[in-house]
Amino acid sequence: MPQTLKFEPSWDKALPDQDRVKIKQTFQQINHNTTEQSITFTPLWQARNYKGELLVTVIINNYSEDKLTFDQTPINYMEDDQVLATHFFTLNTVTIPSKTSMPWAFIFPIENISQQATFDNGILSWA
Template identity: 45%
Template sequence: MQKLEFEPSWDKTISSNDRQKIETIFLQTRKFNNHPIQLTPLWQAFNHKGELLVTVLIHNFTLHSYSFQNTKLNYIVNNEILVEHFFTLPSLSIQEERSMPWTFIFPKENMTYTLPFENGHLEIV
């Protein structure tokens, strides 16, 4: 059975409003849908450096832990890849049958489009 977990630093700092949003989305998306690793969009924003921050709920529906080791992610809006980047996150391991929120930060120099970045999704390549 799928369980929601928060990385310890998230667990200490997340607002109650954001926690509630994540828990609601988890309840709506916690069923396996033919993708062993699913990235459910939560929100996106730009930081003061112009980097794109994409927060997702990572669902690991497998029976083994999952980590990001030189994993290419594309951020897609309206079937257009707006930005891509390789991620290695040594401190992040999502245990089997677990879901966890995470924010991926795409460097400004990787962005080639000026299209709106709203309503996109991440895809593991």
Template identity: 45%
Template sequence: MQQLQFETSWDKALAAQDRQNIEKIFSETKYLNSSDILCSPIREAINHKEELLVSVLVHNFSDRPLTFNNTRLLYSVKGDVIADEAFTLPALVIPSQVSMPWTFIFPKVSYIIGTSFKNGRLEILEIPFVNLYK
């Protein structure tokens, strides 16, 4: 059965209203295991460095831990990809059958500036490793 977990720093710093919102999203989406990995949107924002912040509830419905090692993430709005970046996050491991909130930070050069970021969809893809020295 799917469980909601918070990474330690999130657990300590999360405001009560934000926690309630995430718990509500979890209760509404925890049975949507139509795929191994699913991201439910929480919020989008642009920070002071003009980076795109995409907060999602990552559902790992699979039977293996989810790690981010050169993992490609696409953020699209109405079917148009507006952000594309590979993420390596050694500290982020989402265990099997666990949902965890996370904010992915897309650098300014990795997204289309001037578009609307609302009601988007984050997709996690695997980038195959290619050995260039074969």
């Protein structure tokens, strides 16, 4: 079964066309056949919000045969192989089916972010 791209319903309604195009283009560029990990994060963009929190938007790729949920799941924000933020995420409304990719934004509270973070070319990884 090929990997499919799915948008969470609230995202599907609110996503600007230019972001949707970028997400679809990025999804098409991912080599879905070579991953050795069952779950990966493909970076899209990152920003700080008005509270100083870090928003990291990625495509979550669930290559496994099982659905993916987040319940106090630790995720790292990394730059240059250094962990600069860790947070435990619970996404009550999000379940990613098997063989499905979905865009999502992870928000790291300001108190969890290292002062050394440049917010440039960061990636997410499992903690």
